[in-house]
Amino acid sequence: MKTPIQFRLNGEEVATFAEGGANLLDTLRETIGDLSVKGGCWHGSCGACTVLIDGAPRLACMTLAETVAGRSIETTAGLRQGAELHPLQTAFMEHFAAQCGYCTPGMLMAAKALLDRNSSPSREDVVDALGGNICRCTGYEPIIQAVLDAARGYRRSA
């Protein structure tokens, strides 16, 4: 059975039909066409599918699509403002914080959730915020440094 749902995706109203039991990851990618959301494990272990729901990081693979009706979803597709990259995207590039890039959308969204609520995070805060996101390539340090660097950009633009 399909359920009609409406929600905000990166600031735009979206209306679609959610297949019964469909998760948000598949709905965003296959029904809406937002391919910026990545799946790694599809069972809640890797964090690659992290999106923000009403500002909080959530695993799209573990979220029933029909539960997001009326809510606000953010994905990496909404990070860039026109030609301007988000400070986190710039910092990830400058720190070579992405290699294969598979974890990167989830890392960016988990980091955005952190910086949106705390623009002066400690290293421990960053490690904690990214604790559910697995990266098999970078060794994590460039990612942590990128988030700390992006926080400086957040504070400058505040």
Ligand code: FES
């Ligand atoms: S794809 Fe959702 S946690 Fe791995």
Ligand code: FES
């Ligand atoms: S950059 Fe390859 S998994 Fe993180």
